[in-house]
Amino acid sequence: MNFLSRNETDTIGIANDFAASLQAGDVVALSGELGVGKSVFCRALMRSLGVQDEALPSPTFAIIQEYDGAICKLAHMDWYRLEDADEIEMLGVRDYFQPPWICLIEWAERADRLLSDRVIHVEIRCVEHDLDARAINIMGSTSRP
Ligand SMILES: Nc1ncnc2c1ncn2[C@@H]1O[C@H](COP(=O)(O)OP(=O)(O)OP(=O)(O)O)[C@@H](O)[C@H]1O
Numbered sequence: 722m723n724f725l726s727r728n729e730t731d732t733i734g735i736a737n738d739f740a741a742s743l744q745a746g747d748v749v750a751l752s753g754e755l756g757v758g759k760s761v762f763c764r765a766l767m768r769s770l771g772v773q774d775e776a777l778p779s780p781t782f783a784i785i786q787e788y789d790g791a792i793c794k795l796a797h798m799d800w801y802r803l804e805d806a807d808e809i810e811m812l813g814v815r816d817y818f819q820p821p822w823i824c825l826i827e828w829a830e831r832a833d834r835l836l837s838d839r840v841i842h843v844e845i846r847c848v849e850h851d852l853d854a855r856a857i858n859i860m861g862s863t864s865r866p
Pocket residue numbers: 726727728729730731732753754755756757758759760761762780827852853854855
């Protein structure tokens with residue numbers, strides 16, 4: 722599904738709608754250039770799933786952060802600083818690819834081979850001539866029946 726976000730508020734709305742389709746066991750891989758809005762999308766999604774504002778991270782955060790949502794647990798990862806798939810695998814990231822977790826991964830392209838076919842891809846791209854516009858493409862389906 723393709724969306725056009727005109728600003729940060731639009732992106733938050735798109736993330737909120739998408740959050741409603743998720744359930745435990747889902748893995749969401751976010752890709753897009755530095756500063757494009759992956760963390761904005763993730764924070765909105767986590768808030769929407771019941772993570773308290775106080776718990777949400779500052780812009781720089783650990784490689785894996787764990788949160789309690791209303792009906793699931795959430796893991797938010799950023800693989801940007803990691804070297805390769807082996808290093809990422811050793812952190813035990815696969816433990817989060819199953820219930821009770823919903824797993825959100827920024828820079829998942831660092832280690833594509835760790836992801837299963839069932840992963841949901843969220844691609845965010847800048848749109849020419851408009852500083853705040855983003856094209857958001859969501860591919861793959863959730864495990865919700
Ligand atoms: N349409 C938009 N959607 C999301 N963020 C936007 C939009 N327009 C402008 N912004 C701004 O872009 C920035 C996105 O920052 P964010 O940290 O979410 O990027 P990121 O993709 O997570 O970067 P990184 O690769 O460093 O993790 C924010 O400062 C936000 O205010």
